[in-house]
Amino acid sequence: MSEQEKLEAPVDGDWPPEPVGQVRVRLLTPTAVADLRGPTVCEVDTPEQAQAQIDKLGPDPQVGDPVANEERFVAGVRKRNVAIALLLMDQAVVSGIGNVYRAELLFRARQNPFTPGRELPEEVVRALWHDWVHLMSIGVETGQMLTMDDLSPEDLARAMASRDDRHWVYHRTGLPCRVCGTPIAMQELGGRKLYWCPVDQA
Template structure:
């Protein structure tokens, strides 16, 4: 499932390529036909993310609310002026990639734009503007809702480290330290902190040297605050890089390459059985909160 940094990149991309444009909204698959009819010919005025939720705000007081879930993905295309990543979401298809827009160039080149091609596959929603289009497939949530309903969704979510609004750190600290639930489960609870997924969970707990099974109420406020601050930092890096990278260059095989090879990008995630990068103890794997948990039994004994 795409984590919060990918959804924030989506919001930024929609704002960059569609903001202020009157969009043709359709549902080639047909499952979103009623919602598409409500949104069609509206102007996109804002694109925002909170955690794993994307909100596209239109001028008629309606919002396209999307949660990609495990299988959702947006594909983008357009003329030479339409810049951005070719695809953001999951699962990845061959040839698709997430790239920062300044590096992406146009998805298609050419002096004339004849409009989007015929949709391929089960396209739930198509947004088409003057210079390009975006197709949504496979999302868990795809609704046309009111601004009040969007506010109600936000009210159910915890603070988002990528927004990091005044009071968010204190809300996270209070939410974690009041619970007896293990830290590894709390980090996946979107009511406690919005946007963290399985990769960030494993990596953040390792970086902070925290026992995944430590009850939240056993963590002091200072340590909880440090966990929040590290989450803000690494997820912000994810927005910038378009990848989750939690290791510093000193751990990379080619530190001068700009970004690390995938196998150098993480401390523990998907490294079960391999030596811990710090202590050489084999990285462990188990299940917690219905997801695979990776951790180092030696380095992560702190509280």
């Protein structure tokens, strides 16, 4: 613990930055800091326990065989009588989508968030997976959860600078849909706020 405390001691006035929000874990080096905010679960495991948890996780676009990953996702979604917006947040179905990407993926696919997985056509589920792979690669490249494609250079600069200009529906309750102008709806689902357009995603 003393080592950790020593690292936490500010080298100067700016380092390390103050934690913002519900920080449950902070990984800190002399030059970098990573905060884990608001996780559903946060526990300290042995290596064996950690591996058992990893074995339970659904596919991750950045890990393993791309074809096998897609098939696991499609099968995992299409056998469940659970809303797709909940399945996308289920770590056993797919790893790491999180609240921003679930709202944005469903808008981009123009899918009703409440449709049960097993009622979704196979091609829709495959398209969701491919879009997740696509958005994830943009996220890794840019370091931002950028979910709007084909932006003009000015719009891209704005999106990179401001979260409010980066998303279709996420965090836009009551604001006009960027496509149809309908106010964006919001409701708690799975303990997290879900955003969607009631017209484009009817």
